[in-house]
Amino acid sequence: MKTLIKTIVLPALVLIGTATQVSAQTKRSNAKQKTVVTTTKRTTTVVNKANNRRVSSTKVIYKKPTRKVVSVRSIPNKTIVKHKGQNYYYANNKFYTQSRGRYIVIAPKVGFRIKTLPANHKRVRFNTHNYYISQGIFYIQINNAYEVVDPEIGTVVYELPEDYEKVTIDGQTYYEYANVLYEKVQVDGTRAYEVVGIIDME
Known part of the structure; x- marks a missing residue:
C-alpha cells in the first residue's frame, strides 16, 4: 500500500502543484503585459500631442467665415515698431x-518688441519662463525690452481676449487667438485655458 502511494499518488500531487504554479505565473505574466501596453498607449498619445504642437492653417475651420476688422483714422501718441523692414x-x-x-488693429507678430509692458499685463510662470500676458499676447523680457513670443504648450491662462474665435480641428473644438490654440480645462475647480498648439499660417 505504501509503495502504491509513493508511485502513483505522490507524483500526481507534484504534477497538480506544478500545473497550478505554471498557471499562476502565466496569469501574472499576462497581467504585466497588459500594463505595459496601456502605458505605451498613454506615452504615445503624449508624444504625438507634443510633436503636433504646430498645426497647418489648412486644417483649422473657423466657426465664423469672416472676422470683424477694427480700424481708426488716427492714433494719438503712437510708437513706431519696426519689424522685418516694415x-x-x-x-x-x-x-x-x-x-x-x-x-x-492687428495681433502682433512673434518678434515684435516694445519697451514698456501694457498696464493691464499679468505675469505667468511656466517651466523656466516668465511670461507677461496682455490681451492674449505673450511677452518675455529680453534685456530692456519685451518681445512677443509663442507660448509653450501646457501654459495655462484664466481668461481669453473678447475677440477670441472658436475653431474645429479634426472634429475637436478649440479656442484661437493670435494663432495660439487653447483647450478649455479645469484647474482646482476654476475654468482655465491651456495652450495646446500654434497655427502655422500657409
Missing part, C-alpha cells in the same frame, strides 16, 4: 498696421 504702430496697448489711410 513699420507697425503701437498705442493704447494695441498694435496697428496702416492701409489706405487707416490704421487697422
